[in-house]
Amino acid sequence: MSTVSETTHDGAVAVSAPPSPDDGLSAAELARKYGLAVSGARPPLGEYARQLWQRRHFILAFSRAKLTAQYSKAKLGQVWQVATPLLNAVVYFFIFGVLMGARGHMPKSTYIPFLVTGVFVFTFTQTSAMAGVRAISGNLGLVRALHFPRAALPVSFALQQLQQLLFSMLVLVAMLLGFGHYPAASWLLIFPTLALQFVFNTGLAMVLARAGAKTPDLAQLLPFVLRTWLYASGVMYSLVDQLKKAHSPGWLIDVLSANPAAVYIDLMRFALIDGYGADKLPPHVWLLAVGWALLVGIGGFVYFWKAEEQYGRG
Amino acid sequence: MAEQLTGDRVPTVIADDVHVVYRVYGGGTGRGSATAALDRIIRRRPSVGVREVHAVKGVSFTAYRGQAIGLIGSNGSGKSTLLKAIAGLLPTERGKVYTDGQPSLLGVNAALMNDLTGEKNVMLGGLAMGMTREQIRERYQEIVDFSGINEKGDFITLPMRTYSSGMAARLRFSIAAAKDHDVLMIDEALATGDRDFQKRSEARIRELRKEAGTVFLVSHNNKSIRDTCDRVLWLERGELVMDGPTDEVVRAYEKETAR
Numbered sequence: 031m032s033t034v035s036e037t038t039h040d041g042a043v044a045v046s047a048p049p050s051p052d053d054g055l056s057a058a059e060l061a062r063k064y065g066l067a068v069s070g071a072r073p074p075l076g077e078y079a080r081q082l083w084q085r086r087h088f089i090l091a092f093s094r095a096k097l098t099a100q101y102s103k104a105k106l107g108q109v110w111q112v113a114t115p116l117l118n119a120v121v122y123f124f125i126f127g128v129l130m131g132a133r134g135h136m137p138k139s140t141y142i143p144f145l146v147t148g149v150f151v152f153t154f155t156q157t158s159a160m161a162g163v164r165a166i167s168g169n170l171g172l173v174r175a176l177h178f179p180r181a182a183l184p185v186s187f188a189l190q191q192l193q194q195l196l197f198s199m200l201v202l203v204a205m206l207l208g209f210g211h212y213p214a215a216s217w218l219l220i221f222p223t224l225a226l227q228f229v230f231n232t233g234l235a236m237v238l239a240r241a242g243a244k245t246p247d248l249a250q251l252l253p254f255v256l257r258t259w260l261y262a263s264g265v266m267y268s269l270v271d272q273l274k275k276a277h278s279p280g281w282l283i284d285v286l287s288a289n290p291a292a293v294y295i296d297l298m299r300f301a302l303i304d305g306y307g308a309d310k311l312p313p314h315v316w317l318l319a320v321g322w323a324l325l326v327g328i329g330g331f332v333y334f335w336k337a338e339e340q341y342g343r344g
Numbered sequence: 345m346a347e348q349l350t351g352d353r354v355p356t357v358i359a360d361d362v363h364v365v366y367r368v369y370g371g372g373t374g375r376g377s378a379t380a381a382l383d384r385i386i387r388r389r390p391s392v393g394v395r396e397v398h399a400v401k402g403v404s405f406t407a408y409r410g411q412a413i414g415l416i417g418s419n420g421s422g423k424s425t426l427l428k429a430i431a432g433l434l435p436t437e438r439g440k441v442y443t444d445g446q447p448s449l450l451g452v453n454a455a456l457m458n459d460l461t462g463e464k465n466v467m468l469g470g471l472a473m474g475m476t477r478e479q480i481r482e483r484y485q486e487i488v489d490f491s492g493i494n495e496k497g498d499f500i501t502l503p504m505r506t507y508s509s510g511m512a513a514r515l516r517f518s519i520a521a522a523k524d525h526d527v528l529m530i531d532e533a534l535a536t537g538d539r540d541f542q543k544r545s546e547a548r549i550r551e552l553r554k555e556a557g558t559v560f561l562v563s564h565n566n567k568s569i570r571d572t573c574d575r576v577l578w579l580e581r582g583e584l585v586m587d588g589p590t591d592e593v594v595r596a597y598e599k600e601t602a603r
Contacts, residue, residue, distance in 0.1 A: 052353070057360030061442035064355050069441040070432025088471035092455075095468050099459035102503060148409050172455055174433050177446060246369070278476065342434055 071266040072338040082179045089182050093190040104279075115198035119205055136268070139209045140210050140305050146205060147302060148265035150198045151295045154191055155231050156256050161187035162235025163242035163249050166341050172341040180341045181334050184235040192228050202302070219301035227294040229323040233330030240334050243341055244249045270310070274314075287312040290322040355446065356527055356558045357407040361439035364400040364429050364582075394569055399425040401582040402439065407527075409444075412559040412574035414590065416566070416597050422582040423562045427529045431562070444557065447527035448473070450520045458505040462493055462515055465504055469519040483522050490548070492541060493517035499599070514541050521548050528556040546571070566594055 047210055062066075073081065082089075103109040127142045136144060165184040166173060173180060199220075206212075242248045263269065269292060273283045286292065292312075297319060299306045312318065369570035400422045407413055415423040418500045428434040430441050455472035456465045466487055470480035491514045493499045493507075504512055530549065549572065553559045563569050569590065570577060578586040586593050 052355075057358050057404070057440070058443065060355060061358050064444065066355065066358060066442035066444050069430060069443040069447065070435060085471075085474070088468075088474075088476055091468050091471050093456055095460055095464060099457050102459040172472075174428055175449060176455060177431065177433065177448065178474065202360075296447065339432075339435055 045180065064136065070339055072335070074246070075332065075335055078179055078181070078335050078338065082181050082185070085178055085182050088178065089186045089189060092158055092182070093186045095284060096187070096190045097193055111197040112200060114148065117199045118149065119201055122149065139211075140303060142207050143209055143211060143303050144268075144299055144306065145200070145266060146202055147299050148263075148295050150195065150202055150299050151227070152260055152263060152291055153198070153267045154195045154227065155234070155291050155294070156260070158188045158191045158231035158235050159238055159256060160249075160252060161236040163252050164247070165235060165239040166243035167246045167249070170342065175305060180239075180338055181236060181331065183238040185232055188228065188232040188235045191231065192224070206302055211302065214304070216301050219297065223294060223297045223319070226319045226323040229327040230294070231289055232256060233323075233326035233328070236330035236334035237326070240337050243337070259289075259291060262286055263289060265291075267294065268310070272340070284312070288318055290318075290326070293318045293322065345446045348424075354409045355406050356409050356444040358442040359403055359405050359426075359430065359439070360401055360442070362403045362426070362429055362441060363398070363438040364425050364434055365437040366397040366399055366425075367368050368395045368397060399582050400429060400579075401581070403577075403582075404439075404516055404583045405577060405584065405587055407558050407560075409557045411575055412553055412561065412573045414569035414576040414594075415560060415562045415579060416569060416576060416594065417579035417585075418563075418601070423579050424531055425582075426579065427531060427560060427562060430527075431529060443527060445526035447529060448523070448525040450517075450525075450528060450530040455505065456516065456519075459503055461503055462488075462500040462507070465515070466500075466519055469516075470522065473520070473523050475523055480522075487518045487522050490521070490544065491515045510538065517545055521545070521552065524555050525552065526556060527558045527560075529560040529562075531562045566598065570594060 060066075066237055072078070094243060097111075098108065101107055104110055106113065115309065122145055123142055126145055127138055162184050165187050166180065172183075175324065190239070238252070239246065264272070269287055270283060272339075289298070293315060296311050300308065300311055349419055352466060353447075395532045401421075403497050415426065425434065427449060429436050430443065431447045432441070432443070433449065442492070448573065455469050457468070460468065466484060467477075467480055470487075471477070475483075488494055488500055491511075493511055499507065499511065507515070546568070549559075549561075553572070559568065559572075561572055573590050576586075576597075577584060578593050578597050586596055
């Protein structure tokens, strides 16, 4: 190797070529002269959003592929999409409905849909967060092989969870009918609620994707944070009732019931369950729902974009 | 338009003192005890568990339109890493890469999923490369025919995990080669499949070269480098050892490796 290494560094222009007016230029000047752009540079925010929109078909196809790939080795195949949430609901029915009886002031026919709605809606946020934290760090192969706006990955994972939730909603609707909660005009509120929660989840996934790309350890820590969040969001009990019973200060009740998971869960319960009236919702609930979605959705997108050129460094 | 300024020599890729460093967690001498790790976190010192691998050390070159450039060097010399840095897929530690348009690395392997059918993977791989659905639908039959997957029965509708390794490699190459590129980079793709498929893929690469501005080819096969490239970069331990016409560099490389 030593015999040829003298030709190394200035050898770059040694390919037999006639002298050209470009010879004296530095790399940067040459690049500017011919309009070359820095490879892998971060595009401006608007341009980035446009590129992401162009990749919408990829995002959708990728999320669907991930969803179907999940159960492709099972004999029942895609039946599990519905069977998994159904079994979950059955377990909750036996434990809380049969073994433990009704809770608080709620009759059984309200409590079980209350619980299952809470679990499904919270799971949507929970799994989006977990998928988000691994969105970059678990897909380095893809990030290092192909060029696309990296935000496509967290968005795609959040979208996968949304599709998963839609299967769960089928089970939930069957269950509601079984307990005598029939479709009413309020059911239309499902759509704005889901849309807002999806925007919130996507933003959350993007924040966690950036954090998880830099610190993969977060994937170990996150389950504990999420479980704490679960208990603080009133998934299994009425948050306000429990806190009042424990004589908690009013500000604590306000803060906990304003947390995004609690807000989206409450809205969904309000939409679906007869006898879960507006009196159970925290004040300014729609303002909170929209506010959280916009804050985390837009904030998460900008935060993720700021490190765009860094993803892929191992 | 720029061609009128300086004849044929229009630069398409300029690498200016490129350094690429990988950070590997959990490598090296282990993490030590938990308390030591905690101490490092509190004092915000870099962990001893992180090892830095300096894969590319200050490589500079300028590639021009119409060139086919081979990259040679022993395993682990930084060839693939350099390609990824040029494509903007791996951030550079220092130095800059300037490119004309978006260079594409010929490789969709990572986007494909073994649990999906070949059919769905064609769609997914194409979308991942930035093709539109219509483009993929248009080329779908071409891709399947080129891969030869269906020659022995209707395999394209089976999950990719049921394919033999050769069949999977052929489908991957066919998907990747379906798109036209400005600056095209090929990493060892010529070695896939049987003789018959190799011939077909070499022909396809020649076609792609005609359409692409500049082609980079990483290969350990000196014959395919000689057949396809007119210029060669020789990398060793992340440094550019030699850069010049194919014959000259490959001869020097062969002399070096023959010892």
